Amino acid sequence: MSALLVLARKTISKGPNMDIDLILRVYPFFIEAAWVTIELSVLTTILGLTCGALGAAARLSRNVVLRAIGAVYVSVFRGTPALIQLFILYFGGPQIGINLDAFDAGVIGLGVNIGAYMTETMRGAIISVNKGQTEAARTLGMSRWETMRKVVLPQAMRMMIRPLGVNINALIKGTALVAAISVVELTYTAQRYIGSTYKPFEMFLLSGVLYMVIIYIVGHGISWLDRKARIV
Amino acid sequence: MGLDFSVVPGYFGVLLQGMAWTVAITLGAGILSFFGGIIFAVAALYAPWFIRLPMRLFAWLFMGTPLLLQLFLIYFGLIQIGIDLPAFVAGIIGLGLHFAVYNSELIQSSILAVDKGQYEGARTLGLSRGQTLRQIIIPQAVHAVIPPMGNNMIALLKDSALVSVIGVMELTLAAQQSISRTYRPFEFYIAAAFCYYIINLALEAGLRRLERRIAASR
């Protein structure tokens, strides 16, 4: 609480002499960095959704080995910090012959990580539809695969939009981690300018606003998708 | 350069110490986020507007930006205004405030979901507004969100790795220091991941027990 009060006081006392000039001078670099964050987010989302779909398929499969692989994937990637996973890939990768530049390592590391969370999201949605619907479809003589494709998945997809949106929201903020492997995105840029200007509050606001713009737009996109899917 | 895990046992003590710090930071920030969450929730619902509005803004900012950025703000921001806290204190404050905001959202909706009859029952006995809130509403509201707050605690454990970036000597930084001496990143980060996994399992087991005990008392 006291830290909060200090922050609040600081905002007020700093208010009039907030360094607007500085913000105006450096904001183009932040905008540029925001594009990197967006690029990272998009690629990570695509990889995450792919891993999530594969993971969910594995976890719901009738094959014991696939199920076990899916379970281990989810448990390991959700049970350890994303930052450590990123470090293993980027710094440890070369030792086992994986040489990636920081950006690619970032996308792969974060994508596989968020994929574990998306696996559980997708699995949850499919299971929640599965029960009564499957029985109904199977009594009509549909095969297991047909049931899944024609009956369960279309309904489950609608149900997973919102929770996947939560995953994507976390993912966008999670892209900040790649600052730790020196990818020049928003957080790295903020960190660099904090170091060179000693104006942490201005830099926080500048990058924070850009993050919130991205999250706001994506959030609205997902709500729109969700509403549209519900009408159908 | 191949893999050689035989160097890891030599740094066992360093990693163990890092683990202890990670546990301490997680517990410290967890406790802060728990009580902070309650205080924020009550303030967000019942405080006068000149407290409520800045709080709303604060919550909005903290939920819309990355934790790493917030840690930079707190660590460097505090130094800028002349408060030179040890890095681990800044780390606990940063993590604690971040998750307090998320806990606060949970508790707020939980407070609003407590049956109106509970409020009436307490008020008709003569309990004041504050007494009713403290004795009746908040205990029930917090009770109801123990499982999702437990999930936040698990997320907090993993996010505690981020405080290594502001120089807090916990598990991740312990691994990094071992690496700077041995040049074996793969081995030590795997070892660190293993340690996190163990703590994570212990925390999950602990939370499950807590939930079972709560379920039994209902």
Place this chain on the structure above:
Amino acid sequence: MRSSAFVEIKNAAKSFGTLQVLRDINLSVERGQIVAIIGPSGSGKSTLLRAINELDPLTSGEVWLEGVQINRQLPPRQYEKHVNQVRQNIGMVFQHFNLFPHLTVRGNITLAPRMLKGISEADANALAEEQLTKVGLLEKIDEYPSRLSGGQKQRVAIARALAMKPKVMLFDEATSALDPELVEEVNQVMKQLAEEHMTMIIVTHEMDFAASVCDRVIFMDGGVVVEEGPPSVLFKNPQEERTRNFLRKHLARNGD
């Protein structure tokens, strides 16, 4: 202006927005009297009851208890204090019990006496045991409410209210949420209170109970008191057409 009656309601009116739920109601209850309020749903009977302890404050009119005006106009801070004070004298029992699920039966009963009267834990425990013995549930003292039946919950709720040693007890359809076979045990407790000359105001749908226990019955409809009198008169020989209609419908419904 001091009032001679124990509980007195003068010119009570209440509206929610444009909807007028109570109009010009006057009612006085003597010490030890047991009054039933009956009427169709939406007649305002629960609102009137809830106005007595300021849960739903009146729009205009006065409520008095033993010479003290309950709904005094006061600055917010003083009003809050005043209301908390007077509510300690008024026990209330709700349709849905409103027991505190996170506290044991003992915790439910001792909370208010300990917090508001500052009595010791030992005394509070003795008080809880005394009240639970009265409602016949001493063996449940360390249970949580979720482990009790509806009838048991309501008896605990009565014990909780009695532990504050109230001057008057209000019952807001105390048995309407209960399964039929559980109604009697709650009625028994209320009858026992009647024998001890507790002042009670009872909003109820149960005409038989009202007839057998109450000294006076008040029939409300459309926010006004249509008719009142001893149960022997009001039930056997109602004077007003609306009362007759209500009783006829009610009997027909319960008859089949």
